[in-house]
Amino acid sequence: MKFPLLVASMALALGTIGCAQTNSPSGPALANLNQAKEPAAVTPPANTQANTHRIPTALEQSIIAWRRDIHQHPELGNREFRTAGLVEQHLTALGMQVHTGIAHTGVVGLLTGGKPGPVIALRADMDALPVKEQTGLPFASTATAEYRGEQVPVMHACGHDMHVAMLMGAAEYLAKHRNDIHGTVMFIFQPAEEGAPPGEEGGAELMLKEGLFDIAKPDAIFGIHVGSNSPAGHVGYKSGPAMASSDRFQITVEGVQTHGSRPWGGADPIVAAASIVNNAQTIVSRQLNLTEAPAVLSFGIIQGGMRNNIIPDQVYLEGTLRNFDMGLRATMFEKLTQVAEHTAAAHNTKATVTINEGYPVTINNPELMARMLPTTERVVGSDKLTPAGLGTAAEDFSFYALEVPGKYVFLGGAHPGQDPSTAAGNHSPFFNPHESTLRVGTELFINWVFDFGAQATQP
Numbered sequence: 001m002k003f004p005l006l007v008a009s010m011a012l013a014l015g016t017i018g019c020a021q022t023n024s025p026s027g028p029a030l031a032n033l034n035q036a037k038e039p040a041a042v043t044p045p046a047n048t049q050a051n052t053h054r055i056p057t058a059l060e061q062s063i064i065a066w067r068r069d070i071h072q073h074p075e076l077g078n079r080e081f082r083t084a085g086l087v088e089q090h091l092t093a094l095g096m097q098v099h100t101g102i103a104h105t106g107v108v109g110l111l112t113g114g115k116p117g118p119v120i121a122l123r124a125d126m127d128a129l130p131v132k133e134q135t136g137l138p139f140a141s142t143a144t145a146e147y148r149g150e151q152v153p154v155m156h157a158c159g160h161d162m163h164v165a166m167l168m169g170a171a172e173y174l175a176k177h178r179n180d181i182h183g184t185v186m187f188i189f190q191p192a193e194e195g196a197p198p199g200e201e202g203g204a205e206l207m208l209k210e211g212l213f214d215i216a217k218p219d220a221i222f223g224i225h226v227g228s229n230s231p232a233g234h235v236g237y238k239s240g241p242a243m244a245s246s247d248r249f250q251i252t253v254e255g256v257q258t259h260g261s262r263p264w265g266g267a268d269p270i271v272a273a274a275s276i277v278n279n280a281q282t283i284v285s286r287q288l289n290l291t292e293a294p295a296v297l298s299f300g301i302i303q304g305g306m307r308n309n310i311i312p313d314q315v316y317l318e319g320t321l322r323n324f325d326m327g328l329r330a331t332m333f334e335k336l337t338q339v340a341e342h343t344a345a346a347h348n349t350k351a352t353v354t355i356n357e358g359y360p361v362t363i364n365n366p367e368l369m370a371r372m373l374p375t376t377e378r379v380v381g382s383d384k385l386t387p388a389g390l391g392t393a394a395e396d397f398s399f400y401a402l403e404v405p406g407k408y409v410f411l412g413g414a415h416p417g418q419d420p421s422t423a424a425g426n427h428s429p430f431f432n433p434h435e436s437t438l439r440v441g442t443e444l445f446i447n448w449v450f451d452f453g454a455q456a457t458q459p
């Protein structure tokens with residue numbers, strides 16, 4: 001195995017302290033997925049509040065404290081040394097097999113349940129952003145770090161501090177109840193979800209490249225992202241494609257430099273580039289079958305020329321592509337290359353197109369989504385579960401979900417009384433989800449593990 005194995009001790013049962021299951025009969029009588037089956041040797045858990053694992057208040061307080069500490073000490077992608085250290089220490093103390101240093105700072109813990117069953121992966125991302133925090137919170141970040149050769153402020157402006165704290169909380173609860181777990185739980189603490197620094201690799205893609213799924217191949221992987229565009233504790237979910245792929249394209253148009261007064265003496269890359277920008281708009285509107293999936297093509301950079309009376313020899317263009325279908329994504333790469341090259345040729349210039357593939361489409365496995373929906377509904381309450389639309393942002397959870405069935409949901413964090421439509425969103429210097437989301441996210445992780453494991457072992 002290519003990662004340093006720090007601890008391989010499997011602790012004995014840690015007791016059942018903290019099991020605060022509720023017996024509220026108020027939950028809706030949801031259909032038990034297993035009721036349709038013949039009586040099984042192992043009785044499946046009823047899908048009721050009585051079987052919902054709720055974390056004790058003391059653990060919730062710990063999770064809040066971890067989150068505040070991590071929030072106050074944010075670290076940029078591939079530099080999550082302190083955060084990874086906290087996680088490693090925590091998982092080791094819980095008696096897990098711990099792997100560190102994956103994709104620079106990634107940490108993975110393996111917890112073997114008391115009963116045989118599947119491998120269930122839970123993922124949290126650990127990185128912060130070059131943003132100057134303006135929340136005014138008592139634990140606001142004043143941290144700085146080097147980024148692109150400059151000293152920049154750093155903030156957990158995307159809520160990854162919460163993801164780490166929730167998964168640490170889930171690890172603690174599940175370790176204490178390991179005897180009741182069917183299967184093995186894999187805790188993945190991932191670096192650099194927001195992208196590695198220029199010139200470096202990172203994130204989910206690098207963890208997989210370095211053999212993450214050689215440690216254990218999950219039968220399902222679960223992820224949560226906090227936001228503020230819905231009330232705290234509300235969950236948005238979308239089966240199938242949920243978030244877009246994100247790919248960067250670069251186009252260089254080469255012409256022949258000449259005097260601005262004598263354009264016939266050269267080949268004008270500025271006019272050619274302008275035509276490429278316009279013609280590229282017809283790819284989405286005229287050439288892609290938009291009944292299959294929407295797509296976005298945007299130019300963000302156009303550079304060329306030095307002086308009003310010189311037609312330059314080169315223009316540089318750059319932009320982003322977003323897709324919700326992996327097939328249409330490949331088609332879009334082809335079409336953009338074709339349009340740019342042929343348009344440039346029509347102007348006696350030459351276009352060179354480079355596609356830098358970013359994150360794939362985040363696809364939630366429909367079967368896994370359907371199977372875990374009753375659990376999700378039970379944890380958050382049916383009135384707080386809402387189907388979500390497509391999101392044009394991208395997420396590197398997509399790499400895992402292309403390899404194994406994945407379920408990724410959005411957890412609301414708007415404060416009570418706050419209008420979610422005006423709450424500061426992810427990446428804002430004012431981003432501040434309500435801390436009650438920590439309990440909800442932790443309990444989602446925990447209950448997905450218990451229910452997926454138990455259901456997977458039914459004959």
Ligand SMILES: [Zn+2]
Binds near residue numbers: 158194427
């Ligand atoms: Zn983000």
Ligand SMILES: [Zn+2]
Binds near residue numbers: 158159160193
């Ligand atoms: Zn994020």
